[in-house]
Amino acid sequence: GNASGPLDLTFDGDDNTQWALFLVKSSALNTHQVEKIPLDPVTQSAMVEIPDLASWYTVAMVAVNLSEFGGAASYTYSLTAPSPYAVSSTVLTDTLVYSGATRQFAYQVTNPSTVGDVYDVYGWDDSGWVATDTTDIFLSPGESKIVYIPVTPPVGTPLGDRSDLHFRADSRSDSLVFDEQVTYAVTVVQHGDVNLDGAVDVADLTALISHLFVDFAPLTVPEAGNVNCVGTVDVADLTGLIDWLFVNFTPSPCNPF
Known part of the structure; x- marks a missing residue:
């Protein structure tokens, strides 16, 4: 066919009927490869990935009702092409911050897919410590980059105060593709900051x-x-x-x- 990449097939047969499911993959008009798909014995269902769909001349699904004395039975199936885009991420900085001072949290974004993509990277929290700016980065397949997101507890924030931090990377090519990490920041003593304004001066x-x-x-x-x-x-x-x-x-x- 004209589709590229993998294709996900979902089959769900009537639970009271015994089924057999086959994929017939044809590399030419009269050259076929038959693959039997195992079904869940209770639900008579299966999910299977057909990799490299474009490499086949045709791919056909064959569902067989094996119940000898049963009547007609129904089944449903669906085909889904997974998105070629993907993203993963991790926070590299520990959780400690100083009241009144900015700490740059290192957020590593990785493109594990086989296609390049642009990602919008940003963070937020409920206490207003995280800058709300968005940074866009391009990543080639397999590439990683570190984005630094500033976290600043206001001057006067008590020691031991904590805020949950959210860091997220969104694919621009597919709105359903994103990765979010949740960590936290807690204020600790900065030795030397006698007047507690966040700077030592x-x-x-x-x-x-x-x-x-x-x-x-x-x-x-x-x-x-x-x-x-x-x-x-x-x-x-x-x-x-x-x-x-x-x-x-x-x-x-x-x-x-």
Whole structure:
């Protein structure tokens, strides 16, 4: 025939009748290959894929009523051409984020099909942490690409807050082809972010100096001032923050990212 790719055949015979089902594949006018299709003994049904339909001259289905003394019986069948398009995806980033800071979540999209396609890639969540932009990418057969989707809990988001994240890739060629992954993000302490604005900068140095030497006001999140991750907040943490900002630029060793 003129169709290309595989074809899915579904057969459903009357349950009270015994059936036999055959596929007759012809490569030429008088050259045939007969294949018996096993049926479910209870439902008298079957699903079978006919691969590479275009490689055959003709393909015929033959249904035989084997009930010797039964009357006429009915059956139904359908033919479906599967979409040649496909997509799969996975989230590569862990679940940790900082309040007030943006983290780029790596979302890998793969085209497992045999044809190239363009995909619309986007994300969302119920808390408004995920940017709503859509990125379109072209993938050749078998190709993968990583799309980075920014996730930003607002400044002031309490530690331990969680938001479920949805990342999705839609085929532009077939609206029924998509893949969605669900993960979550949870806010954790960023050591060094003393004022909890999402960034580690001079304002945090000023806040730590004030805490240690000026007004001695307690830190909202004491662990944020524990830059060296040892004991309580003290001068060693101040030294570590100065090194981070101005000397060796090495961040706190206990920050997860």
